[in-house]
Structure formats: structure tokens, C-alpha cells
Amino acid sequence: KPVAIGIHDLALATSQHSLSLTDLADHYGIDPAKFSVGIGQDVMSVLAGDEDIVTMAADATARILERNGTDGIRTLLFATESGIDQSKSAGVYVHKLVGLPATVRVVELKQACYSATAALQFAVGLIARDPSQKVLVVASDVARYDLGSSGESTQGAAAAAMLVQADPAILEVENAAGVFTDDVMDFWRPNYRSTALVDGKGSIKAYLNAIGGAWEDYRAQGGAAFEDFAAICYHQPFTKMATKAHRHLAVLAGGNPTPAEVAADLDETMRYNRLIGNSYTASVYVALASLLEHHDGDLTGARIGLASYGSGSVAEFFGGVVQPGYRERLRGAEHAAMIERRTPLDHTAYEVLHKTTLPEDGREYRTARETTAPFRFAGMQAHQRLYETA
Numbered sequence: 122k123p124v125a126i127g128i129h130d131l132a133l134a135t136s137q138h139s140l141s142l143t144d145l146a147d148h149y150g151i152d153p154a155k156f157s158v159g160i161g162q163d164v165m166s167v168l169a170g171d172e173d174i175v176t177m178a179a180d181a182t183a184r185i186l187e188r189n190g191t192d193g194i195r196t197l198l199f200a201t202e203s204g205i206d207q208s209k210s211a212g213v214y215v216h217k218l219v220g221l222p223a224t225v226r227v228v229e230l231k232q233a234c235y236s237a238t239a240a241l242q243f244a245v246g247l248i249a250r251d252p253s254q255k256v257l258v259v260a261s262d263v264a265r266y267d268l269g270s271s272g273e274s275t276q277g278a279a280a281a282a283m284l285v286q287a288d289p290a291i292l293e294v295e296n297a298a299g300v301f302t303d304d305v306m307d308f309w310r311p312n313y314r315s316t317a318l319v320d321g322k323g324s325i326k327a328y329l330n331a332i333g334g335a336w337e338d339y340r341a342q343g344g345a346a347f348e349d350f351a352a353i354c355y356h357q358p359f360t361k362m363a364t365k366a367h368r369h370l371a372v373l374a375g376g377n378p379t380p381a382e383v384a385a386d387l388d389e390t391m392r393y394n395r396l397i398g399n400s401y402t403a404s405v406y407v408a409l410a411s412l413l414e415h416h417d418g419d420l421t422g423a424r425i426g427l428a429s430y431g432s433g434s435v436a437e438f439f440g441g442v443v444q445p446g447y448r449e450r451l452r453g454a455e456h457a458a459m460i461e462r463r464t465p466l467d468h469t470a471y472e473v474l475h476k477t478t479l480p481e482d483g484r485e486y487r488t489a490r491e492t493t494a495p496f497r498f499a500g501m502q503a504h505q506r507l508y509e510t511a
């Protein structure tokens with residue numbers, strides 16, 4: 122009998138600071154409803170100068186290990202599109218910070234916002250070969266665009282760490298998966314830039330086209346019908362994008378939902394993302410946590426769709442079945458507190474942080490202590506990044 126494999130635990134982490142999109146709108150003298158209604162975002166997470174993708178990832182991973190221990194973990198897959206080194210996996214720093222044993226392989230995966238889904242599928246494959254093994258899938262990203270660019274309101278930062286194993290407590294990942302790849306230049310970040318470049322309108326079209334393609338492939342692979350899903354979690358560069366995608370799939374499936382019906386379908390999947398902003402690879406798993414942690418009723422046995430998109434582009438659609446007892450594993454209070462405890466920045470402080478980039482000549486550099494998270498980025502020495510436990 123094939124063994125059930127999927128997500129056994131899911132922990133999120135985000136930044137020390139936040140910026141209200143009302144303050145951003147005020148700064149540019151535009152109607153705040155453009156962001157709250159037009160884009161569907163209220164607040165964005167902003168990293169402190171001593172935080173990065175490694176510190177957020179280590180924070181989320183440490184909480185997974187606190188609860189589950191390290192027994193059986195043989196692999197850590199680190200998904201990101203805001204990598205800190207061209208060669209070394211950010212996951213190796215996390216491996217040390219959280220005290221994983223040497224007998225864990227670590228690798229970083231990249232394909233824009235999609236790679237955490239690839240990591241999850243690869244994890245399922247490893248566990249199918251040996252169900253005694255467990256895999257950590259860690260997605261961590263900071264979304265940064267130029268000040269004054271159209272993408273600025275869609276910044277954000279978060280990490281999602283998942284323990285993937287046999288007999289999972291939260292979500293069994295089903296076998297059917299639909300995929301779609303297309304070489305497009307909708308969003309990219311050349312090696313010499315710290316902020317992304319984007320063809321905003323083109324990226325929306327590319328996202329819809331790719332999600333539609335993945336959905337049709339999913340159906341061709343024998344996947345479930347649209348009406349068989351209790352909910353669908355989409356990649357959310359901004360929450361309005363998820364509503365566009367949901368309507369697109371509903372129409373492909375022969376429906377014609379009103380904007381209010383679409384918003385009601387997705388509301389629970391969008392609560393965290395509205396307050397965090399884009400978290401690239403983590404975003405669709407932030408949406409999954411948001412759904413499970415905000416849904417009042419019992420979702421046991423329900424089929425949840427996951428629609429993952431990474432610019433450039435690759436999309437994947439797959440389903441999962443919510444497991445009995447899942448509610449005891451959720452971290453709703455922990456995640457609400459994490460979002461709540463961020464310090465709101467005024468616009469001037471945000472702009473200063475945005476403009477602060479690391480010296481590129483490798484000279485010694487120390488960050489000021491700002492974060493209250495368990496791990497911090499301490500600076501650079503001899504071209505090496507320094508991390509410490511706070």
C-alpha cells in the first residue's frame with residue numbers, strides 16, 4: 122500500500138519591522154485604496170539591518186525542531202530567489218544555526234517564487250523511496266523593488282519551514298500534479314542587482330497563462346475537478362493577484378464567479394499575506410497556513426489546491442488532503458503574535474533601511490543590533506557573512 126506523505130508541521134517567520142501601505146500611499150500622494158483595494162495589501166514586512174533570509178529561515182526551522190526533534194531528518198532543501206551567495210547554499214548557515222547533525226544533506230533551489238514547490242515534490246520523492254526519512258523544506262525570501270517603482274507596494278519578507286514526512290499530521294500531498302514552463306521575461310534579478318526588475322503588466326499575464334497551463338495539465342494527469350476543492354491557495358505576490366488567478370481557473374473550469382464570490386472563496390488564504398506582503402517562495406505556504414489557521418470549521422478530509430508560480434516561468438498545481446487532528450499541529454497564535462509584534466516604521470526610517478546595502482568590497486562591517494528574533498546577521502568579515510544567536 123503506498124504510504125501517505127506530506128506536511129507534518131509548518132512554521133512561519135517574518136521581519137522585525139513593517140510599513141503600512143497607507144503611509145506609503147501618503148508619501149506618494151496617492152489614494153490608499155489603490156493598495157488596500159486595487160492591490161489588496163495593507164502592510165508589508167521590512168527586514169531590520171541585522172536580518173536576512175537566513176535569520177528568518179533559522180527562526181522558522183528552529184521552531185519546527187523544538188517540537189519534532191531531528192530524528193529521521195536526512196535532507197534540508199532551501200528554496201529562495203533572494204540568495205545571499207552564488208555558491209554556498211543559505212541552508213548550510215541554517216543547518217549550523219539550528220544545530221542539525223552533519224548527516225543531513227543541504228542544497229538550495231532556485232526558480233523564482235516556484236522553487237519551494239519543487240522542493241516539496243522532491244521531498245515527497247525521497248520519502249517514497251525510504252519512508253523512515255524526513256525532509257525539511259525551507260522557503261525564505263525578501264521581496265525588494267526600487268523606491269518609487271510600481272513594484273514597491275508589493276514588497277515583503279517571510280520564511281516558511283515545513284517538515285515533510287510519511288503519515289503527515291497536517292496535509293497529505295496527492296500524486297497528481299500539473300506543471301507548465303515557459304521562457305518569459307516577466308520578473309528577474311540580474312546578478313549585479315539587489316532589487317528585482319519587472320514587467321508589471323506582463324507578469325500578471327504570464328502568471329495567469331502559466332497557472333492556467335498548470336491547471337489544464339493537472340486535469341490531464343487525472344487530477345480532481347475544480348468543485349472537488351474546499352479551497353485553493355495561490356502564490357500571492359499581492360492578494361489581488363490570487364483573486365485574478367482564481368477567477369481565471371474558475372472560468373477555465375466552466376464557471377463564472379462574481380468578484381464577491383471569488384473574494385469569499387479566498388479570504389482565509391489571504392489574511393497573512395495582506396499583512397506580510399510578497400514572500401516569493403514562501404508565499405503559497407503562508408497562504409496555506411493562513412487558510413488552516415483562520416478557518417473556523419473542521420477541514421479534516423478536505424482537498425486543498427496549491428497553485429504555485431515562479432516568474433521566468435514555471436507553475437505547478439497540485440492537491441493535498443487535510444489530515445485528522447491537524448488543528449492540534451497548527452501555530453495560529455504563534456503566527457498572529459509574530460505579525461503583531463513587528464515595529465511599524467515611519468516612511469523616513471523605511472527609506473533609510475531600503476537604501477542601506479552591504480559594502481561590496483568585502484571590508485569588515487558590523488550591523489547594529491535591531492532584531493529581537495532568535496538569530497541575527499552580525500555583518501561581514503573577509504568576504505564572509507557572520508551570524509549569531511541573539
Ligand code: CAA
Nearest residue numbers: 152154155158159160271272275321322324325328358432
Ligand atoms: N481604488 C481602488 N483600486 C484602484 C485604485 C483606487 N484608487 N487605483 C488603482 N486601482 C486598481 C487598478 O484598477 C488595478 O486593478 P486591476 O489590476 O484589477 O485592474 C490595481 O489597482 C493596480 O493598479 P495599476 O495597475 O495602476 O498598478 P501599477 O501599475 O502601479 O502596478 C503591479 C501594479 C504591476 C502589480 C505592480 O505592483 C508590480 O509591478 N508588482 C510587482 C510584480 C508582480 O507582483 N507581479 C505579479 C505577477 S508575477 C509573480 O507573481 C511573481 C512574483 O512574485 C513577483
